[in-house]
Amino acid sequence: MVKVLIPSGALGLKYDRAALANGLAAAPDIIAIDGGSTDSGPSYLGRGISKYSRASTKAEWRDLMVARAEIGVPLLIGTAGTCGADPAVEWLLDITRELASELGQSLKIAVLRSEQSALSVTEALSQGRIKPLAPELPISAELIADCTHVVALAGAEQIQAALETGADIVIAGRTTDTAVIAALPLARGCHAGGAWHGAKIGECGALATTNPNAGTIMIEFDAEGFTVTPMAETGAATPRSVSAHMLYENSNPFVLYEPGGHLDVNGARYEAHGRSCRVTGSEWVTNDTYTVKLEGARRVGFQTISLTLVRDPRYVARVEEWLGLIRDDILGPVQANDFTVEFRLVGQNATLGDLDVQAVPPGEVGVLTIVTAEEQARATEIAKLLNPALLHYPLTKDEPMPTFAFPFSPNEVERGAQYEFCLNHVMVLDDPMEAFSLEVVEI
């Protein structure tokens, strides 16, 4: 049996301290936590940075480093620094060194890197080892070269290699959310379907229980399946809360693709055992080829935005007509196609755009102007060109000059670079380690 303690769904999300203490007292074999996700968008991978602040990450990581030292089991984090690119891994390694010094800890740290060079991915493409996933996106050597960062998602094998070094702490670059939880149970011969299924249930911490905010849960893996137990004093892992978690952020609730195979939970059985839920019957199906998913982001321009508040009922009612006049009159004469301008109507349909067929007339409208151009200065130039019209443009020629509400001075905000996810592919590997590197750091 292998007990995996999961403090929370991600480092930075906070957890109930009492629940974590209960978890440490229950003698886990490993503490495993996820450090990232694509969910906050492409900017983090594009820039190779973390979504969470250094201070909050350091505060939570300190608690977990103290906990590890107390009970003497490995501490493992996957997708370090939100995106798992090399600079984000270095960032967490740097925080770890700083904490080790502050806490007086001597550590063996295994660092698993997942970043891919454009050269290696281009070579794989030319060898036919890059396969598209649905929906299929175009791929070329130019596009790969355009990416600021490309990462491959490590599976259980690469994390097992890191654990085999005997490290106190494993800091991994991009991994699948599940692999950090499944790796040790699989290495110790637990049921493979149970290991992956339990890992999927545990990847968001206590979200699969009736007390989702507590964060910390324990999963016990064995030869037939797994048992989930919340570590908070209240709440339970019920057959419903656990089985419903297969729905979460998953396009298919019965199948989960991982490096080297897939999990099939069609045959899973969920039983209540007090506050715990026992799951058996999940199946792992091994693939003939070993593939890892790729993620890549590239810079597609710079943005400058502004917000104009329209409260005059006549202008609110005719806001699209008004913006049409501004577009024609101010942007029409600009003989260039090196920028785009979008007006989003906050209060009307900014969230869903044309899909929102039931939007009702609002009392006021916020006009969110988004200018995108190749250079920041160009985006700001166009936004500033629009400024006088967004402040004073009249619907008709013969009315007194109107004035609209600007909430800021200056009213233009430079948003910086805009990034896009541009790979939805897997890469075929002969050896799971060939796209990853492992370094052992002693401090």
Place this chain on the structure above:
Amino acid sequence: MAQLKQMVEKVRSKNAGPFWITIDVFCNQDGSFDAVSACLTQEAVSPIYGVAPEDVLRFELRDLEVIKLSFPRPQIQGTREDRDMHGAAFACILEEMEVTPA
């Protein structure tokens, strides 16, 4: 005619990776699952999101009384055209879908 939200407990939408939206319709646990399921065909749902019916994956989870619908994002997450980074608001327009309760 009624809106779907009057027939169900909750509708939730979320990204399933940067390229997919997934929507979970949690039915009231009152035997209305089949009636809700009948309303949520691929043909009925796809025009709401401007996607082709064959691109909508549909799952019935009878034990949980959940209908799950997944489809490629109309705009990839975080692109210039995307308005909803986490796919949170896609649920709203399904809740507002006009349905005829059986």
